[in-house]
Amino acid sequence: xxxxxxxxxxxxxxxxxxxxxxxxxxxxxxxxxxxxxxxxxxxxxxxxxxxxxxxxxxxxxxxxxxxxxxxxxxxxxxxxxxxxxxxxxxxxxxxxxxxxxxxxxxxxxxxxxxxxxxxxxxxxxxxxxxxxxxxxxxxxxxxxxxxxxxxxxxxxxxxxxxxx
Amino acid sequence: xxxxxxxxxxxxxxxxxxxxxxxxxxxxxxxxxxxxxxxxxxxxxxxxxxxxxxxxxxxxxxxxxxxxxxxxxxxxxxxxxxxxxxxxxxxxxxxxxxxxxxxxxxxxxxxxxxxxxxxxxxxxxxxxxxxxxxxxxxxxxxxxxxxxxxxxxxxxxxxxxxxxxxxxxxxxxxxxxxxxxxxxxxxxxxxxxxxxxxxxxxxxxxxxxxxxxxxxxxxxxxxxxxxxxxxxxxxxxxxxxxxxxxxxxxxxxxxxxxxxxxxxxxxxxxxxxxxxxxxxxxxxxxxxxxxxxxxxxxxxxxxxxxxxxxxxxxxxxxxxxxxxxxxxxxxxxxxxxxxxxxxxxxxxxxxxxxxxxxxxxxxxxxxxxxxxxxxxxxxxxxxxxxxxxxxxxxxxxxxxxxxxxxxxxxxxxxxxxxxxxxxxxxxxxxxxxxxxxxxxxxxxxxxxxxxxxxxxxxxxxxxxxxxxxxxxxxxxxxxxxxxxxxxxxxxxxxxxxxxxxxxxxxxxxxxxxxxxxxxxxxxxxxxxxxxxxxxxxxxxxxxxxxxxxxxxxxxxxxxxxxxx
Amino acid sequence: xxxxxxxxxxxxxxxxxxxxxxxxxxxxxxxxxxxxxxxxxxxxxxxxxxxxxxxxxxxxxxxxxxxxxxxxxxxxxxxxxxxxxxxxxxxxxxxxxxxxxxxxxxxxxxxxxxxxxxxxxxxxxxxxxxxxxxxxxxxxxxxxxxxxxxxxxxxxxxxxxxxxxxxx
Numbered sequence: 001x002x003x004x005x006x007x008x009x010x011x012x013x014x015x016x017x018x019x020x021x022x023x024x025x026x027x028x029x030x031x032x033x034x035x036x037x038x039x040x041x042x043x044x045x046x047x048x049x050x051x052x053x054x055x056x057x058x059x060x061x062x063x064x065x066x067x068x069x070x071x072x073x074x075x076x077x078x079x080x081x082x083x084x085x086x087x088x089x090x091x092x093x094x095x096x097x098x099x100x101x102x103x104x105x106x107x108x109x110x111x112x113x114x115x116x117x118x119x120x121x122x123x124x125x126x127x128x129x130x131x132x133x134x135x136x137x138x139x140x141x142x143x144x145x146x147x148x149x150x151x152x153x154x155x156x157x158x159x160x161x162x163x164x
Numbered sequence: 165x166x167x168x169x170x171x172x173x174x175x176x177x178x179x180x181x182x183x184x185x186x187x188x189x190x191x192x193x194x195x196x197x198x199x200x201x202x203x204x205x206x207x208x209x210x211x212x213x214x215x216x217x218x219x220x221x222x223x224x225x226x227x228x229x230x231x232x233x234x235x236x237x238x239x240x241x242x243x244x245x246x247x248x249x250x251x252x253x254x255x256x257x258x259x260x261x262x263x264x265x266x267x268x269x270x271x272x273x274x275x276x277x278x279x280x281x282x283x284x285x286x287x288x289x290x291x292x293x294x295x296x297x298x299x300x301x302x303x304x305x306x307x308x309x310x311x312x313x314x315x316x317x318x319x320x321x322x323x324x325x326x327x328x329x330x331x332x333x334x335x336x337x338x339x340x341x342x343x344x345x346x347x348x349x350x351x352x353x354x355x356x357x358x359x360x361x362x363x364x365x366x367x368x369x370x371x372x373x374x375x376x377x378x379x380x381x382x383x384x385x386x387x388x389x390x391x392x393x394x395x396x397x398x399x400x401x402x403x404x405x406x407x408x409x410x411x412x413x414x415x416x417x418x419x420x421x422x423x424x425x426x427x428x429x430x431x432x433x434x435x436x437x438x439x440x441x442x443x444x445x446x447x448x449x450x451x452x453x454x455x456x457x458x459x460x461x462x463x464x465x466x467x468x469x470x471x472x473x474x475x476x477x478x479x480x481x482x483x484x485x486x487x488x489x490x491x492x493x494x495x496x497x498x499x500x501x502x503x504x505x506x507x508x509x510x511x512x513x514x515x516x517x518x519x520x521x522x523x524x525x526x527x528x529x530x531x532x533x534x535x536x537x538x539x540x541x542x543x544x545x546x547x548x549x550x551x552x553x554x555x556x557x558x559x560x561x562x563x564x565x566x567x568x569x570x571x572x573x574x575x576x577x578x579x580x581x582x583x584x585x586x587x588x589x590x591x592x593x594x595x596x597x598x599x600x601x602x603x604x605x606x607x608x609x610x611x612x613x614x615x616x617x618x619x620x621x622x623x624x625x626x627x628x629x630x631x632x633x634x635x636x637x638x639x640x641x642x643x644x645x646x647x648x649x650x651x652x653x654x655x656x657x658x659x660x661x662x663x664x665x666x667x668x669x670x671x672x673x674x675x676x677x678x679x680x681x682x683x684x685x686x687x688x689x690x691x692x693x694x695x696x697x698x699x700x701x702x703x704x705x706x707x708x709x710x711x712x713x714x715x716x717x718x719x720x721x722x723x724x725x726x727x728x
Numbered sequence: 729x730x731x732x733x734x735x736x737x738x739x740x741x742x743x744x745x746x747x748x749x750x751x752x753x754x755x756x757x758x759x760x761x762x763x764x765x766x767x768x769x770x771x772x773x774x775x776x777x778x779x780x781x782x783x784x785x786x787x788x789x790x791x792x793x794x795x796x797x798x799x800x801x802x803x804x805x806x807x808x809x810x811x812x813x814x815x816x817x818x819x820x821x822x823x824x825x826x827x828x829x830x831x832x833x834x835x836x837x838x839x840x841x842x843x844x845x846x847x848x849x850x851x852x853x854x855x856x857x858x859x860x861x862x863x864x865x866x867x868x869x870x871x872x873x874x875x876x877x878x879x880x881x882x883x884x885x886x887x888x889x890x891x892x893x894x895x896x
Binding site: 022023024025026027028029030031032033035036039040041055065066068069070071074078099100101103104105106107134135137 | 309310311312313319326327328329353359360380381382383384385386388389393401402405406407408409411452467468471472475478488489490696698
C-alpha cells in the first residue's frame with residue numbers, strides 16, 4: 001500500500017466537505033449557532049457543506065461541549081467510526097479549553113484532553129482546528145472551517161511582552 | 165378555599181402570607197410543627213420525619229398546592245443533620261410553603277412522598293444520588309451520576325472536593341428478557357436530536373408501548389462549583405451557560421434570589437430592562453422551536469423562513485447587550501448596560517418587522533395539509549394527568565391549567581403591564597403550537613408597553629451586604645415553563661444553590677403522551693414539550709406497560725434515519 | 729391551496745445572505761470580542777484574575793517575573809475584567825476571527841519584572857504596582873522597596889528607636 005501524506009489528502013478535500021455535528025455535553029449555545037450557519041443569512045451550503053446523519057459519512061466532525069464523564073465512551077465510539085483522514089473542528093470555549101467548568105468532577109475538560117485519551121485508544125486525529133467564542137458566531141465557525149481546510153491562514157499567534 | 169377575599173388579593177404580599185399562615189396553623193394543629201417566615205413570600209414548616217407524609221398529604225391534596233421542587237442539603241456543620249426542603253407553591257396566594265425535615269447523620273433516610281405527589285419523584289432520586297440521603301418506601305435507581313461513578317462517593321457533601329476524579333467502576337448490565345418486542349435505540353447521537361440523550365422505543369408493529377430514557381449526559385456539576393469555587397459575583401455567568409437558549413432566565417432567577425435574601429432594592433429602570441430582555445428571549449426561543457418543529461415534520465421551508473425572521477432578534481440582542489446569546493448583563497444589584505433613545509427606536513422597528521412577518525408566515529404554515537394533520541389529535545395530555553404531574557409552561561396551558569409565573573408570583577416589572585395568558589383545553593400537539601404562537605404576539609405587546617413606561621434613574625446598586633443563613637427562592641417564567649432557584653446564603657458564596665429547570669417537570673409527562681402512539685408521531689411529540697436537556701441534567705426510566713424498573717444492556721448505537 | 733402563498737412570502741424576502749468572507753460580517757458596534765491588555769498601563773495587580781469566571785486570566789509568580797497569561801480559548805467574552813481594572817488597561821476589541829490549528833497560538837503573556845527587596849534580596853512586587861501604590865501616599869519611600877516581612881521588622885525597629893528603647 002503506497003503511503004499518502006495527510007497534507008495532500010487535505011489539499012484535495014478543499015471543496016464540499018460533509019460534516020457531522022457531535023455534542024459532547026454542551027449548553028446548546030454553539031449548537032444553535034451551527035444550525036444557524038445553515039439558514040439563509042449565512043448559508044454555508046454555498047460552499048457545498050451539508051450535515052450528514054452518521055459519522056461514517058463525514059469528512060469533518062463539528063465538536064462542541066466539554067466532554068462529560070457520562071458521554072466519554074459514546075464519543076470514543078463515534079470517533080472510532082469515522083474513516084481516515086479524521087478532521088475535527090472544536091467549536092466554543094468548552095471544546096477548546098474546557099469552559100467555565102474545566103475542573104469540575106463530572107467534566108473531562110475539552111478536546112485537547114480528549115485527544116490524549118484517543119491517542120491511548122489508538123484513534124488518530126489527523127487535523128484539528130480550534131474556534132474560541134461563547135457562543136461562537138456563525139461567521140467565526142465559517143472562518144474556522146476555512147482555516148481547517150487550509151484555505152485561509154490563521155491570524156492569531158502567541159504573544160509575549162516583557163515590562164520593566 | 166376560593167372566596168372573594170382570595171380573588172382581590174395582591175399575590176405574594178404580606179397580607180397573603182398572613183392568610184396562608186393562619187390557614188396552615190389551623191390545618192396542621194394536631195401535628196407538632198413549627199411555622200416561621202423566611203425571606204419575602206416564603207414560609208418554612210419544620211416537621212419531624214414521622215409526620216412528613218401526613219403534612220405533605222394535607223398541603224398537596226387539601227390545600228391544592230403544586231410541587232415545585234425538593235432540595236437536599238448537607239448541614240452537618242450547622243446542626244449535625246442532613247436537611248430536606250420540599251417546596252410547595254400555592255398559586256392562588258402567590259406564597260411558597262417550604263416543608264423542612266431533618267435526618268441525623270447516623271440515620272440518613274427520609275420517607276418518600278412520591279405516591280402522594282408524583283411531581284416530587286425525580287427530586288428524591290436526585291438527593292439520594294448526590295447527597296446519599298436514602299429514600300424509603302419506593303423503588304430506587306441511579307439517576308444523575310455517570311454509570312461508572314462509585315456508589316459511596318456523593319459529590320454534593322461538604323467534605324468532597326469539587327474536582328474529585330474517582331477511577332471508573334465497571335457495572336454489569338442486565339438483559340431484558342421480560343419484554344418480547346424489539347427495542348429501537350435512538351441516540352445518543354442521532355440526526356433527529358441535537359443533544360446526547362438515549363431513548364429506547366419498544367414497539368408492537370407501528371405502535372409504541374414502552375419508552376426507556378437515559379439522559380443526564382450533560383451533567384456538569386454546576387451546583388457544586390457554585391458552592392465551592394465561584395463567588396457570588398461570578399455565578400451569574402455560569403448560570404447563564406446552564407442552557408444556551410433560555411440562559412438569561414437562569415441568571416435573572418439567581419440574581420433575584422440573592423437580592424431577595426440580602427434585601428437589596430434594585431432600581432426600577434433595571435427591572436424594566438431585565439423584563440424587556442426576558443421577553444426578547446422568549447420570542448427568540450419560540451421562533452426557534454417553531455422552526456425545529458417544522459423541520460421534524462418534514463416542512464423544511466418553514467424551518468428556513470422562521471430562522472430568517474429570528475435573525476433579526478439575534479442582531480437586536482447583540483445591539484442591546486453585546487453578544488448574540490449568553491448576554492452577560494445581569495449582576496447582583498442591577499444590570500450592566502443601559503438603553504438610550506436610538507436603541508429604543510431600533511427595538512420598536514424590529515418588533516414591527518417581526519409582527520408583520522410572523523403573522524403572514526403562521527397563516528401559511530398552519531394551512532399546509534401535512535402540518536395540520538400531523539399536529540392535530542396526537543400526543544394528548546389530559547387535564548387530570550397534567551395536574552397530578554405538576555407540569556409547567558405551555559404544556560400546562562395547552563391542557564387547560566391556567567398557570568403562569570408572571571401572574572401567580574409577580575416579579576420584576578410585570579405588575580405594570582397587562583397581558584393575556586393563552587389557555588387551550590385539547591392538550592394535543594396543535595394546542596401547544598398555538599399557545600406558543602400566541603405568546604409571541606403577547607410578548608411583542610409587553611415590550612411595547614414596557615418601553616412606553618420606562619422610568620429614568622440608575623441601573624445598578626453598588627454597595628450591598630449579603631448575610632449568611634437566609635433561605636430564599638425565586639421563580640421566572642422561562643419560554644419552556646417555570647424555572648425556580650433555591651438559595652441558602654453563606655459567606656462569600658452560596659451555602660446551597662439548587663436549579664430546577666422547567667423541562668424537569670415536563671419529561672415525566674411524556675409517559676401518558678406517548679402511550680399508544682404511532683412511531684412516526686414520537687419525534688414531534690417529544691419535541692412538543694420543547695425539551696432542553698442541558699437545563700435538565702436528569703435521567704428517568706419510564707416504563708409504560710408494567711411499571712417495573714429494569715436496567716438495560718448497553719446496546720450498540722445504530723444509526724437510523726427515520727425522518728424522511 | 730393557501731399554502732402556496734409561501735411563494736409570495738419568499739419572493740418578498742428576497743436574498744438575505746451575507747456572503748461572508750467576501751462581504752462584511754453582521755456585527756453591531758456593541759459586540760464584545762477578544763480583549764487586549766495595554767502593557768503601558770497594566771500594573772500587575774491581578775484584579776482581573778480574581779473576577780474572571782473561567783480562569784482565562786491567570787497570574788503566577790515565578791523567579792524574577794510575574795506572569796499574567798490570557799488564554800483566549802477559555803475566555804467567555806463577558807468583559808468583567810475591563811470593568812474591574814483600576815487603570816483601564818483592558819480594552820475590548822471586536823475581533824472574532826480567532827481560529828487556530830494549535831492551542832498554544834491562543835496564549836497572550838505579559839511578563840512584569842519584580843523588584844528585589846533592599847534588605848533580603850527576594851523579589852516581591854512589580855515596579856509599576858509599587859509606583860501606583862505610592863502615588864498618593866506621602867512619606868512612604870523608606871518602605872517602598874522592602875518586602876512585607878522585612879517591612880514589619882523594619883517598622884518595629886524604627887518605632888523602638890524613636891522611643892529610645894533601642895540603641896543603634
